[in-house]
Amino acid sequence: MTYITKPQLHHPQLKTNALGYTRRDYEGSVSTLCAGCGHDSISSAIIQACFELDLPPHRVAKLSGIGCSSKTPDYFLGNSHGFNTVHGRMPSVLTGANLANRDLIYLGVSGDGDSASIGLGQFAHSIRRGVNMLYIVENNGVYGLTKGQFSATSDKGSKSKKGVINHDAGIDLVSLALQMGATFVARSFSGDKTQLVPLIKAALSHKGAAFIDCISPCVQFNNHAGSTKSYDYVREHNEAVNRMDLVPARETITIDYAPGETVPVAQHDGSVLHLHKLAEHYDPSDRVGALAYLQSRQALGEIVTGLLFLDPEARDLHENLGTVDAPLNTLSERELVPGAQALARLNAALR
Amino acid sequence: MQRTSTEGPDYFHKVVDCQWACPAHTPVPEYIRLIAEGRYSDAYMVNWKSNVFPGILGRTCDRPCEPACRRGRVEDEPVAICRLKRVAADNKEDITGRLPAPVAVSNGKRVALVGAGPASLTVARDLAPLGYELTLFDGEAKAGGMVRSQIPRFRLPEEVIDEEVGYITGLGMEMRLGDRVDSLKALLAENYDAIFIGSGAPRGRDLDLPGRQEAAANIHIGIDWLSNVSFGHVEKIGRRVIVLGGGNTAMDCCRTSRRLGGKDVKVIVRSGFEEMKASPWEKEDAIHEDIPILNFLVPKAFTHDNGRLTGVTFEKVRPEYDAKGRRSLVPSGEPDEHYECDDVLVAVGQENAFPWIERDVGLTFDDWGMPKVDPLTFQSTLPNVFFGGDAAFGPKNIIWAVAHGHDAAVSIDKLCNGEDIAVRPPPGTSMVSQKMGIHEWSYDNDPANDTRYRVPLRDKGESLRDVRLEVELGFDRAIAYRETQRCLNCDVQTVFVEAACIECDACVDICPTDCITFTENGEEDDLRGRLKAPAPNLEQALYVSGDLPTGRVMVKDEDVCLHCGLCAERCPTGAWDMQKFLLEMTHAGGSCR
Numbered sequence: 001m002t003y004i005t006k007p008q009l010h011h012p013q014l015k016t017n018a019l020g021y022t023r024r025d026y027e028g029s030v031s032t033l034c035a036g037c038g039h040d041s042i043s044s045a046i047i048q049a050c051f052e053l054d055l056p057p058h059r060v061a062k063l064s065g066i067g068c069s070s071k072t073p074d075y076f077l078g079n080s081h082g083f084n085t086v087h088g089r090m091p092s093v094l095t096g097a098n099l100a101n102r103d104l105i106y107l108g109v110s111g112d113g114d115s116a117s118i119g120l121g122q123f124a125h126s127i128r129r130g131v132n133m134l135y136i137v138e139n140n141g142v143y144g145l146t147k148g149q150f151s152a153t154s155d156k157g158s159k160s161k162k163g164v165i166n167h168d169a170g171i172d173l174v175s176l177a178l179q180m181g182a183t184f185v186a187r188s189f190s191g192d193k194t195q196l197v198p199l200i201k202a203a204l205s206h207k208g209a210a211f212i213d214c215i216s217p218c219v220q221f222n223n224h225a226g227s228t229k230s231y232d233y234v235r236e237h238n239e240a241v242n243r244m245d246l247v248p249a250r251e252t253i254t255i256d257y258a259p260g261e262t263v264p265v266a267q268h269d270g271s272v273l274h275l276h277k278l279a280e281h282y283d284p285s286d287r288v289g290a291l292a293y294l295q296s297r298q299a300l301g302e303i304v305t306g307l308l309f310l311d312p313e314a315r316d317l318h319e320n321l322g323t324v325d326a327p328l329n330t331l332s333e334r335e336l337v338p339g340a341q342a343l344a345r346l347n348a349a350l351r
Numbered sequence: 352m353q354r355t356s357t358e359g360p361d362y363f364h365k366v367v368d369c370q371w372a373c374p375a376h377t378p379v380p381e382y383i384r385l386i387a388e389g390r391y392s393d394a395y396m397v398n399w400k401s402n403v404f405p406g407i408l409g410r411t412c413d414r415p416c417e418p419a420c421r422r423g424r425v426e427d428e429p430v431a432i433c434r435l436k437r438v439a440a441d442n443k444e445d446i447t448g449r450l451p452a453p454v455a456v457s458n459g460k461r462v463a464l465v466g467a468g469p470a471s472l473t474v475a476r477d478l479a480p481l482g483y484e485l486t487l488f489d490g491e492a493k494a495g496g497m498v499r500s501q502i503p504r505f506r507l508p509e510e511v512i513d514e515e516v517g518y519i520t521g522l523g524m525e526m527r528l529g530d531r532v533d534s535l536k537a538l539l540a541e542n543y544d545a546i547f548i549g550s551g552a553p554r555g556r557d558l559d560l561p562g563r564q565e566a567a568a569n570i571h572i573g574i575d576w577l578s579n580v581s582f583g584h585v586e587k588i589g590r591r592v593i594v595l596g597g598g599n600t601a602m603d604c605c606r607t608s609r610r611l612g613g614k615d616v617k618v619i620v621r622s623g624f625e626e627m628k629a630s631p632w633e634k635e636d637a638i639h640e641d642i643p644i645l646n647f648l649v650p651k652a653f654t655h656d657n658g659r660l661t662g663v664t665f666e667k668v669r670p671e672y673d674a675k676g677r678r679s680l681v682p683s684g685e686p687d688e689h690y691e692c693d694d695v696l697v698a699v700g701q702e703n704a705f706p707w708i709e710r711d712v713g714l715t716f717d718d719w720g721m722p723k724v725d726p727l728t729f730q731s732t733l734p735n736v737f738f739g740g741d742a743a744f745g746p747k748n749i750i751w752a753v754a755h756g757h758d759a760a761v762s763i764d765k766l767c768n769g770e771d772i773a774v775r776p777p778p779g780t781s782m783v784s785q786k787m788g789i790h791e792w793s794y795d796n797d798p799a800n801d802t803r804y805r806v807p808l809r810d811k812g813e814s815l816r817d818v819r820l821e822v823e824l825g826f827d828r829a830i831a832y833r834e835t836q837r838c839l840n841c842d843v844q845t846v847f848v849e850a851a852c853i854e855c856d857a858c859v860d861i862c863p864t865d866c867i868t869f870t871e872n873g874e875e876d877d878l879r880g881r882l883k884a885p886a887p888n889l890e891q892a893l894y895v896s897g898d899l900p901t902g903r904v905m906v907k908d909e910d911v912c913l914h915c916g917l918c919a920e921r922c923p924t925g926a927w928d929m930q931k932f933l934l935e936m937t938h939a940g941g942s943c944r
Contacts, residue, residue: 002861002920003790004797007913009425011864011884024863036855036923044860191856219855219923231853235901 002030018054026051028078032071038190038216039069039138043076045193046107046136049200050077053248061097061104065090065119068145069111069138069216077107088119091126091135095317098131101327102318105204106133113143116152116171123173127180127209132316134203134210137173138190140218141229148221159226172298174308177211178291183314184210185290187305189234190217194243199307201246207268208314215303234303241279241293241306247272265312275307284310352875352904354897357846360780363932365892366909367842369432372419374754376778376936377401379416379432380842384794386439387835389828392446394439399446401936403473403519403753404498406511409437410823411502413599413630413748421839424888425864425911428803430837431826438831440511451480453523458482460767463543465532468496469749470549470740472519473756477939478763479522486543487524490531491582494520497551497741498749500578501600503607504819535708535736545735545763548722549752552741554704558595558697562653566660566695570653573604573698580607580818589693591615593663595650596698597627602634604696605642610818617690618644619663621680623670636822640811649680651687653695662691701746721745728772729759737762757938764939776937776944782930785843786919792929794843796916799836840914844932847905849896851926854903858918858927859883864911867918872904882908 006027014022026047031040050060057079064070066087073082081104085093094108108126115123115137126135141154148161155170177185184206188196196214203210215234217223223230228237249270265273275284283289290309297304317323324331357363365371369379378397385394398405412433420429460483464471467489475485493499494516498507520526532538538546555572557563563570569589573596579585592613594605597620608616618637620627624646627634634644648665655661665688668680703721708714715723715732722731724738731738739755741747762772785792807824808814814822826834859867865884872878878893879886886893891910898904919927937943 002917004915004917006861006917007798007863007915008800009798009863009913011866011911012425013885013887014865030861031921034923035921036853036857038855040860040921041856044856191854193856217855219853223853231855232900 004030006030017051019056021051021057023047023051025079026057026077028073028075031075033068033075034144034220036219037068038140038218039072040075041190041193042136042138042196042214042216043072045190045196045200047076048193048197049204052197053201053204055105055204059104060107062107062109063090063094063097064109065111065114067111067114068140068218069109070114072138073107073109088114088117088122090114091119091122091131094133095126095129095131098133098317099323101329102132102323103327106131107204108133108135110135110137112137112139112141112151112153112173116173120152120171124176124180127177127182127211130181130183130209130314130316130320132207132209132318134200134206134212136200136203136212136214138216139173139213139229140216140222141170141227142218142222144218144221148218155228158228159224161221161224163226172294173211174213175291175294177213178287178294178309181209182211182309183208183311185309186211186307187213187215187303189215189238189303189305191231191235192238192305195240195305198244198246202244202267202273202307205246205267205269205271206310206314208311208316228301237301237303239279239297239302239304241277241282241304241308242284243276243278244307245274245276247274265310267312268314273307273310278306284308352872352878352893352895355892355895360778360934362892363782363844364778364780364934366844367932367934368419368421369416370842370934372415373402374415374751375402375757376934377416378842378933378935380838380840381933382439383430383432383435383835383838384840386435387795387832391439391442392444392449395443395446396449398436398439399518402750403476403756404469404515404749405436406440406515407498407507408749409433409435409440410507410511411498412436412750415750421841421911422837425839425913426802431803431806431834434806434826435831435834438826438828441825442828447518450518451522453521454480454482456482457484460484460544461486461542462763463538463541463546464488465538465546465548466496466550466740466742467491467494467528468549468551468740468752469498470742470752470756470759471496471547472516473753474547474549474739474760474763475524476519476522477757477760479519479524481764481940483767485524486527487520488527488530488532490529492529494526494528496549500581501574501603503577503603504581505606505610505814505817505822506603508819508821533707535714536712539712543735544767545737547737547739547759547763548742549738549740549756550705550742552701552703552746554702555600555697556700556702558650558699560650560652562655565658566653566655568658569660569693570695570697573600573696574701576696577603577607580611585611587612589613591692592617592694592696593690593692594618594696594698595663596620596700597622597629597644598698598700599629599633600701601696601698602629602637604698605637606640607818608694608696609640609642609815616642618642619648619650619665619690620644620646621649621668623647626678639808640815647680647683648688654689660693660695662689663695664689701741703742703745727758727775728762729755730762730772735766757936760939761937761943765944768944770944776942778937779935779942781933782844782846783933785916785929785931790920792843792916794840794929794931795836796840796843796914796929798839798913798915799833801833801837803837804830804834841912842932843914843916843929845894845907845912845914845918846928846930847894847896847907848926848928849899849905851924852896852899852905853924853926854899854901855923857921857923861917861921863915863917864913866908866910866912868906869899869903870906871902872898878906882906884908886910
């Protein structure tokens with residue numbers, strides 16, 4: 001790890017956003033991960049996305065489980081709410097927090113061990129319930145903290161650093177998320193911020209369960225020949241189906257693509273996603289088509305990235321449950337203890 | 352852009368802004384680190400080697416290094432380089448044992464040095480240890496030149512001059528003090544192997560205005576008056592004093608006046624405040640001593656009554672700028688202003704004067720009466736006569752005189768060894784990795800966030816009572832240490848090896864000043880506009896790698912790099928390294944030949 005804190009001195013022309021914050025204001029403490037870890041690039045992309053979205057840092061809650069990836073919330077958004085939960089239990093804690101205070105912006109950060117092994121059930125249920133959150137898995141296909149065993153997302157047939165072949169089938173979290181009903185599903189690569197930052201921005205703006213599987217090479221244990229999650233392998237096999245820009249609600253739309261190439265998709269919050277097609281026949285509004293496409297490409301050893309599925313009309317958990325509109329901590333005694341008459345009405349309704 | 356070539360001494364030297372800006376190319380970050388370690392004597396010797404007068408310059412240097420300092424571009428103010436130099440001088444131990452010993456055996460070559468100012472003394476310092484027989488001439492009784500005569504004692508105590516001049520004269524040379532050279536022809540006839548002329552710019556410009564003759568008793572030429580004060584010939588001045596001129600001499604004149612009885616002292620300048628030639632800190636010092644500076648007033652006449660000066664009349668002007676941005680001063684049309692005073696000090700510039708050089712000895716002079724001097728070798732049109740300091744190209748300052756002296760000494764040494772003096776010796780350079788461990792460097796890579804520390808001053812009332820009492824007290828060791836921590840160690844270079852890079856972006860993500868970008872190559876104008884942070888400072892280089900596996904290149908804008916080494920710490924493959932670039936100028940002696 002780096003011993004010094006990142007100097008406060010910054011570029012004299014560092015921009016500020018609508019809130020008057022610079023990108024540096026969204027940083028956290030200096031990373032203690034290994035040098036070159038893909039997770040640090042993802043942290044940096046989250047910082048950039050939150051800065052560009054003008055998010056008030058104190059309105060963001062970042063939750064994580066256990067593992068290298070789950071350490072990263074310490075390294076970004078140093079002025080936001082944070083909760084390191086137990087291993088694999090981040091989705092449940094996030095769901096609870098979301099139910100209690102629906103006004104915060106929820107960012108769940110997890111890894112392939114935390115989400116595909118010990119927390120697989122938690123992952124699946126938080127997605128299928130439609131919790132309004134961005135669930136991001138920093139997927140390096142290896143147990144880095146325990147020195148490089150295969151994880152549940154390691155591809156069958158890939159090689160460990162010591163040359164051992166993985167015989168177990170890998171779990172594809174993107175396919176799982178699609179099956180579980182996620183309303184925003186994307187895959188990206190830590191080494192491609194031009195793709196990743198707009199995806200994070202769009203996912204944070206999405207109302208419903210948004211999932212990003214971000215391949216993030218482990219420089220220490222999974223960046224060798226034979227790995228399918230190394231910088232070189234991902235760069236060679238990356239097939240982006242689209243590029244995307246997010247235009248916030250308050251900005252006028254200035255992007256002007258040739259017709260037919262770009263699909264504008266209106267979001268709940270008034271922002272517009274501009275999807276710039278790269279793969280000709282790929283339709284990100286078709287869940288079944290997306291699943292089929294992913295499987296066919298995966299069979300060829302390709303890694304499909306980009307915005308893979310989006311339902312702009314998504315509902316979230318609160319809508320499904322018909323919960324109270326306000327965060328619970330804003331409810332006063334008058335609302336919480338409505339009195340004998342209200343109780344009598346309720347009892348009458350149940351008779 | 353082409354892959355940046357870091358071959359040769361210049362690329363990395365230019366990154367060390369302070370050293371590049373210093374005429375003598377003093378390795379500034381190197382001595383600042385030594386001060387931080389408490390190795391004051393070592394810091395002093397680094398300075399002594401390159402700029403000869405650390406104690407003098409630590410108080411009086413024009414400090415071209417400070418406006419260049421990178422710290423001034425990432426926050427408000429540069430590192431107090433000049434005052435740290437003084438800290439080395441103030442806190443050093445006895446360094447006499449580290450000076451070259453006087454040479455017992457002559458090399459048989461005789462060199463005459465005309466004028467005992469900083470230029471000649473530098474030549475003497477460089478040549479004496481090589482065995483040259485030196486003869487140093489000066490019209491004054493003590494060596495030092497303008498350092499002794501023109502700089503007031505409250506800025507530079509006599510002991511400091513005596514000490515540092517003494518280090519040089521102690522190297523062994525014939526001192527002909529009080530012996531003003533009045534004929535170059537006669538000097539040439541003495542058959543020296545080389546003659547170095549460092550006689551300065553000794554003549555102060557006068558103002559030939561109505562009343563100048565009539566009121567002559569109370570109108571003084573600034574530099575002459577300052578030297579009369581320095582040598583104790585003048586001890587008081589009138590109560591009301593007007594100083595004409597806006598340069599550093601004017602600042603010395605007004606502050607000296609305040610100490611010799613001037614209660615109502617004004618500086619009155621033709622130009623605006625910002626365009627004044629005086630260094631900003633010298634203006635500050637004057638204002639601190641309750642001296643108003645009045646601008647846009649052009650002196651028109653000295654008024655007098657019965658042969659006694661009564662004041663000065665000024666025409667009011669305003670600046671006008673033409674299409675090319677050149678300024679001219681035009682009358683504002685307002686009525687003239689008259690300021691009463693008892694004495695006037697004229698500090699409107701200095702000139703060279705060579706009345707002692709016969710025009711038929713073979714020296715070519717230009718239309719302005721300046722000798723024709725080669726700017727690299729300092730050779731005149733007489734092959735064995737060299738000029739340096741203010742005598743060469745007009746008034747500059749001490750540090751330029753030192754730089755000239757070093758170069759002239761190289762020329763003289765080569766000439767006396769029968770070599771082509773146009774072939775200049777390259778500087779000595781070295782690059783050494785600072786890596787000690789995975790995240791450990793042999794320099795302190797954590798820059799402090801402190802803003803610039805002020806040098807403590809002596810109480811104003813006390814310092815205005817005595818013209819010989821030094822005003823600045825200098826940093827104490829504790830403050831000096833804190834100031835050293837503001838230095839960004841720009842000589843510890845970021846060195847990139849593209850073959851090792853895996854393009855993981857770790858360096859881009861960690862860089863506190865957004866210096867690093869991986870992007871498609873392009874022309875410089877284009878690249879500067881689309882880096883992670885704009886790179887509008889064209890004086891600062893872009894460091895561009897060769898092509899990387901993804902077809903992109905690494906581009907680093909050197910402009911505001913903190914040299915914190917975080918790029919190298921976060922690099923998993925060692926593609927970045929922090930390497931100390933040390934450049935030392937080659938002075939006269941074996942290695943220059």
